[in-house]
Amino acid sequence: EKVNIHTSTKSYPVYIGKGAIQQLRDIILDAEESYTSIMVITDETVAKYHLDSFHEHTALEGIVEKIVPSGEQAKTFDVYNDCLSSALENKLDRKSLIISFGGGAVGDLAGFVAATYMRGIRFIQVPTTILAHDSAVGGKVAVNHPLGKNMIGAFHQPEAVIYDLDFLQTLPEHEVRSGFAEVIKHSLISDENFYYWLREEIQSLDKMNDSKLLKFLTKGIQVKGSVIAEDEKETGIRAFLNFGHTLGHAIEAEAGYGKVTHGAAVAIGMLFALKLSTQLLGLDFNTEAFKIWLKNLGYETSIPAGLSNVQLIERMKQDKKAVNNTIRFVLLEKIGVPALIEIDEKVLMMNLKKFVEKGE
Numbered sequence: 477e478k479v480n481i482h483t484s485t486k487s488y489p490v491y492i493g494k495g496a497i498q499q500l501r502d503i504i505l506d507a508e509e510s511y512t513s514i515m516v517i518t519d520e521t522v523a524k525y526h527l528d529s530f531h532e533h534t535a536l537e538g539i540v541e542k543i544v545p546s547g548e549q550a551k552t553f554d555v556y557n558d559c560l561s562s563a564l565e566n567k568l569d570r571k572s573l574i575i576s577f578g579g580g581a582v583g584d585l586a587g588f589v590a591a592t593y594m595r596g597i598r599f600i601q602v603p604t605t606i607l608a609h610d611s612a613v614g615g616k617v618a619v620n621h622p623l624g625k626n627m628i629g630a631f632h633q634p635e636a637v638i639y640d641l642d643f644l645q646t647l648p649e650h651e652v653r654s655g656f657a658e659v660i661k662h663s664l665i666s667d668e669n670f671y672y673w674l675r676e677e678i679q680s681l682d683k684m685n686d687s688k689l690l691k692f693l694t695k696g697i698q699v700k701g702s703v704i705a706e707d708e709k710e711t712g713i714r715a716f717l718n719f720g721h722t723l724g725h726a727i728e729a730e731a732g733y734g735k736v737t738h739g740a741a742v743a744i745g746m747l748f749a750l751k752l753s754t755q756l757l758g759l760d761f762n763t764e765a766f767k768i769w770l771k772n773l774g775y776e777t778s779i780p781a782g783l784s785n786v787q788l789i790e791r792m793k794q795d796k797k798a799v800n801n802t803i804r805f806v807l808l809e810k811i812g813v814p815a816l817i818e819i820d821e822k823v824l825m826m827n828l829k830k831f832v833e834k835g836e
């Protein structure tokens with residue numbers, strides 16, 4: 477499958493499928509302006525499983541390798557600095573290419589290296605997680621600051637995204653679950669048929685069939701693509717992609733990053749946002765059935781014990797979307813019809829309590 481992404485700054489292809497990595501060599505060799513050198517940034521886990529296969533398929537001499545720690549540890553200033561040092565030592569110049577080979581963390585890091593090295597060089601995303609169907613498309617790249625996640629970043633679109641489903645085979649189930657939450661999100665904010673198709677077809681995340689995987693990842697990327705085509709820099713509708721994320725981010729931050737995966741937190745956030753939507757916008761939706769589906773897929777459906785409601789609300793207020801004493805939430809008027817709603821802090825507290833204490 478191929479999806480074309482159009483933004484105001486660049487258009488680029490996303491190739492999705494088993495064996496898609498075979499396209500990489502041609503994409504590099506056919507570049508309009510040829511590359512003087514190439515650096516691939518990957519993490520220890522992805523390197524262990526897949527770096528040989530990556531080199532085998534690219535079959536290009538002299539690719540510089542930069543292997544960084546796995547997971548969120550990749551997005552620190554130190555690792556970022558280290559990548560820049562490697563780039564300088566290996567004499568990458570303004571016509572060089574950076575390839576990101578890994579999940580969302582590596583993608584965000586490598587993209588930010590590419591965005592800032594010599595005021596910006598070209599890069600290609602080769603995502604290896606389900607979650608990265610979301611993060612590899614759209615051009616948001618960042619590292620973390622000790623005072624906040626993703627606080628230091630840029631918009632820098634890739635030249636291409638090559639999404640080979642074979643790499644997903646080594647992904648642990650909890651990472652599949654994390655990424656699949658973003659697929660559910662993409663369906664809920666865009667298309668009722670897509671959502672009910674997922675509900676029908678996906679009953680387990682451990683043995684995923686390739687054709688279903690291809691279908692929902694392609695759909696998810698199309699949704700993301702259509703949103704950013706209209707709003708690359710998040711001045712308007714790109715905010716809809718934050719569905720489930722206001723509470724989700726607060727849970728992640730309060731529990732401590734790494735304690736719950738991003739998607740696990742977003743799943744709880746979506747359940748809450750759906751309940752709010754039925755309450756405040758009259759959304760016609762069976763939240764109980766949704767909750768049961770989530771449970772069957774192995775998601776937690778309540779906020780981890782021990783987190784304080786007051787602290788969660790504080791976190792939500794710090795969210796980039798907050799103004800005055802209201803907190804901006806993405807809610808749904810209907811499945812596929814999101815809206816950005818300002819909710820009074822007190823109303824939010826009342827609903828959060830109900831959600832925590834009674835699961836309602």
Ligand code: NAD
Nearest residue numbers: 521546547548579580581582604605607611616643646647
């Ligand atoms: P990740 O990159 O940390 O990957 C999760 C774990 O899976 C890591 O330990 C990694 O080593 C491992 N892994 C990756 N590919 C594997 C494979 N094929 N087989 C086995 N293990 C593999 O995290 P993620 O969940 O992909 O992405 C999360 C990150 O993405 C966060 O930092 C988040 O901020 C960012 N993000 C960015 C955007 C964006 O628009 N830029 C959007 C959403 C999320």
Ligand code: ZN
Nearest residue numbers: 658721738742
């Ligand atoms: Zn997300």
